[in-house]
Amino acid sequence: MTIAVLGATGMVGSRVIAESVARGHRVLALSRKPGDGDPNVTPVAVDVGDPEAVREALAGAAATGATATRATATGTAATGAAAVGAPAAGATPPRPADAVILSVRTFPADREFLVGATRTVLDAAARLGMRVLVVGGAGALRSPGDPDLLVADNRAYVPDEYRAVALAGTAQLRTCEAHADADWVYLSPPAELEPGERTGRYRRGTDTLLTASDDGRSWISAEDLAVAVVDEVENPGTERHITVVHRPST
Numbered sequence: 001m002t003i004a005v006l007g008a009t010g011m012v013g014s015r016v017i018a019e020s021v022a023r024g025h026r027v028l029a030l031s032r033k034p035g036d037g038d039p040n041v042t043p044v045a046v047d048v049g050d051p052e053a054v055r056e057a058l059a060g061a062a063a064t065g066a067t068a069t070r071a072t073a074t075g076t077a078a079t080g081a082a083a084v085g086a087p088a089a090g091a092t093p094p095r096p097a098d099a100v101i102l103s104v105r106t107f108p109a110d111r112e113f114l115v116g117a118t119r120t121v122l123d124a125a126a127r128l129g130m131r132v133l134v135v136g137g138a139g140a141l142r143s144p145g146d147p148d149l150l151v152a153d154n155r156a157y158v159p160d161e162y163r164a165v166a167l168a169g170t171a172q173l174r175t176c177e178a179h180a181d182a183d184w185v186y187l188s189p190p191a192e193l194e195p196g197e198r199t200g201r202y203r204r205g206t207d208t209l210l211t212a213s214d215d216g217r218s219w220i221s222a223e224d225l226a227v228a229v230v231d232e233v234e235n236p237g238t239e240r241h242i243t244v245v246h247r248p249s250t
């Protein structure tokens with residue numbers, strides 16, 4: 001498959017790229033300042049605030065090694081391998097990605113940015129007939145044992161200083177739900193998500209926060225979250241809101 005990852009340089013996006021490449025997929029690595037290196041990864045400099053650039057990137061216009069340049073929304077110009085532009089003469093015709101992973105965020109959390117980015121990607125993907133996997137937030141999940149209480153409103157999981165982030169993630173899910181024409185799935189990580197070990201194991205649920213069976217914590221490593229992301233892209237499930245949690249070995 002060809003998998004586009006928007007948020008390529010992030011904690012989650014970089015691990016999704018590593019997992020995708022390890023499984024033999026081609027990757028379009030999208031962010032404002034994507035790196036380069038792996039021949040199976042095509043870096044594409046794109047600002048998600050520029051809907052036309054996002055659409056072009058997802059359509060595969062940049063996957064041809066074109067050297068044309070296109071100004072990004074931040075005013076910088078993308079060049080060389082990290083360019084969005086017309087295909088070079090004799091180049092392979094552009095091909096849309098098969099799926100796009102949206103995994104962006106800002107510091108501090110910016111609800112309008114996140115909603116706008118999500119809308120942009122859903123619109124572009126719907127036009128291109130492409131599936132979208134949104135790596136969102138735990139705040140959009142229901143609380144265990146209290147389905148009417150969103151995690152974003154539950155101080156046991158979300159202290160006051162993280163409430164804005166959690167509410168931004170909830171707004172992002174509502175944006176997806178408003179896009180009936182797009183093919184999307186929203187993956188809520190558990191409460192804690194940090195770099196760690198790739199075990200290849202996880203437990204999957206739908207719209208309620210999960211806790212690990214050994215220590216009761218709601219957590220997963222970013223590496224195992226990436227495993228779950230690529231599993232879902234390769235074998236799409238039927239639920240639109242899913243979550244995962246660490247699964248111990250015994």
Ligand SMILES: NC(=O)c1ccc[n+]([C@@H]2O[C@H](COP(=O)([O-])OP(=O)(O)OC[C@H]3O[C@@H](n4cnc5c(N)ncnc54)[C@H](OP(=O)(O)O)[C@@H]3O)[C@@H](O)[C@H]2O)c1
Pocket residue numbers: 006007008009010011012013030031032033034046047048049103104105106135136137138139169188189190191192193
């Ligand atoms: N427990 C939880 O619920 C939990 C915990 C952690 C993360 N998350 C979620 O997981 C997702 C990914 O988070 P992360 O930790 O991987 O984020 P991160 O490490 O901060 O990475 C953010 C990515 O977004 C890109 N980006 C930012 N602004 C952009 C723009 N205008 N245009 C294009 N790309 C842009 C950045 O690349 P450039 O700077 O190069 O553009 C970077 O690749 C987010 O939705 C986050 O909320 C959830």
